[in-house]
Amino acid sequence: MFSWIFSTYSSPSPAVVVSPGPSTKILQDPLNHRAIECLRDLVQLGGGGTWPPTATYDDSWPLPLRAYHSVFRAMETSLPVEEPSLIHARNREIIDSFRARMRSELERRIKIPEVERTLEEWESQSGVQSAWLGFFTCISFLRHAYRWGVTPIVSEAQSEASVEFPQELDLPWSALQRHFGISSPSGCMTSICYSNMASDEILQYSVTAGMGEVHNSTEFWNTKLVVDMETKLLPAYHLFAQAISFMDFRDPDAAQDALKSANDILRAALKYFFNTMVDSKISHTVWMAYVQGFQGWALEGIDGISGGQSLLFRTMDSFLGIRPWPTPEKERLHIPEAQRNWLNCLRDYDIRAVAKEREYIKVTNELDSLVKQLRVWRMGHMRRMQPYESQNRPERKTMTAGISVVDAPDGEQMILHLKKELGRRLAQTV
CATH class of the missing domain: 1.20.58 (Methane Monooxygenase Hydroxylase; Chain G, domain 1)
Structure with a gap:
């Protein structure tokens, strides 16, 4: 007569242990160091408890x-x-x-x-x-x-x-x-x-509402790619902060291990970037017309958004000591305070200079590998951006979102201008 009880009973399943995510690991990191504190503030104060940010509407x-x-x-x-x-x-x-x-x-x-x-x-x-x-x-x-x-x-x-x-x-x-x-x-x-990017991977606000699938897809993937790159690189940010801590603790072997892991993470993330930045996901013509233009500003000497403002590449440059840094006034335009504090912490420490001074050869080699990866990305990006930026848009002046109106009469001259700008940064990536 107790069959109704036993028919719904099953032995308890073993507890599932959920590994904490990268943001949680940063918030719980016991290392006592300014680099960890600045990264923790980036997550907590800059992102609302996660990085990339978790926004609510x-x-x-x-x-x-x-x-x-x-x-x-x-x-x-x-x-x-x-x-x-x-x-x-x-x-x-x-x-x-x-x-x-x-x-x-x-x-x-x-x-x-x-x-x-x-x-x-x-x-x-x-x-x-x-x-x-x-x-x-x-x-x-x-x-x-x-x-x-x-x-x-x-x-x-x-x-x-x-x-x-x-x-x-x-x-x-x-x-x-x-x-x-x-x-x-x-x-x-x-x-x-x-x-x-809402928690269900839907854009909360759209500038292609009511348009076709290719418009919606391009806007979505443009944002998703940027967000995904931050998600994929957050563990590397953590390793950068730990490497600095280990250097201050005079533990070059631990710093080397952290940087080796960071190199692996960066390699996988950059491969994802190039595999995603393709016309089937981010349409050349639609991106130029409906994404890049809207993100511009071009008023009173103020420019809009550019990929160079992404935290990922500013973090890489800051950690690796790749100069020149943006002026504080220029960086304050578009980079929130918690992000600036993180970047300035990396710049102040200058891990490559410290490793060279202390003759930590293995640490220097891992840092050089990060520089080489960044160089390869910048060379590849110069090629990848050309089909996007060279689209003919007769309704507008030649413009990049982050540089505003460019003194270039046509798409070909525009590309030459951009290649010059990107080439300058590539030459500095050493």
Whole structure:
């Protein structure tokens, strides 16, 4: 008569031990060293508990701020067009109309006194960083959408020397600048890319909403590739910090082992990069028109987002002592404070100089291997970027997102300009 009991009973399964992820390992690292502390701050303060960041969106924000999410949702399908106009007057009408509709949505949905009071309270309480990151992303997308008025971007917008943004977008931006320690009026790699990938691997905000699959796929993979590279390299960041610690503990063998593992991680990540950066995932023509352009800024001498702002390559350069460093003022434009602190920690230590001074030959060899890998990547990237950057876009001036309008009359001259810029950095990678 107890069969009903035993029919649902099974012997307990052995406990499943889940290995902590890379971010958790960093937060729990017992090593007492500044390099570990700066990396821990990058994860905790810069990423909301993980790196790359874990952002949360409108449901996690204070109630008066959630209307910004609604504004973007109301506008997102109005931004992209299938075929951009080549007539300046028509483009001016399109841009002005889009901005007027966004101003109307903002005025209707956003209550300035409530937003101002809420932001003051949120700042004083520090808030949850993951929620700040999501809000940072939302306002960045709104500002870039307002700045361009249409995508693909057009020369009519590029020619603007300045744009007067609505108070509803300037007020929260000032708070976000203070919170993240940036000075640029534009979005950055953190807000446009790192924090825009939701936990279910869906872009939270899109500039190709309502477009075809190739548009959606290109925008998705452009962001996913950037995020995936940070995910894959985070264990190497940890090994870099540990290697510095081991050097200070006078344990070159442990430092060598850490760097050997970092070389393996970098090799696999760079292979993934080149296998992913292909036309079938990231379309040459769509990327130029619908991704690169939107990420630009080109106002009042301020540039937009570029791959050179990615934490991965700044970390590699900083750790390996590859100069020149960006000026503090230039880096503060787009790189949040926790990331800058991590980079400056690596620069201050200068592990290659320390290894050379102490004649740690095996450590130096592993560091040289990292430099060689970075050189190979930069040489490969010069070739890979050409089909993307050389696309003919007659509706706009030649422009890179991170350098703004370039003094190049056509795509061929544009490529020569970019090769010169990339070649300069390649020559410095020694």
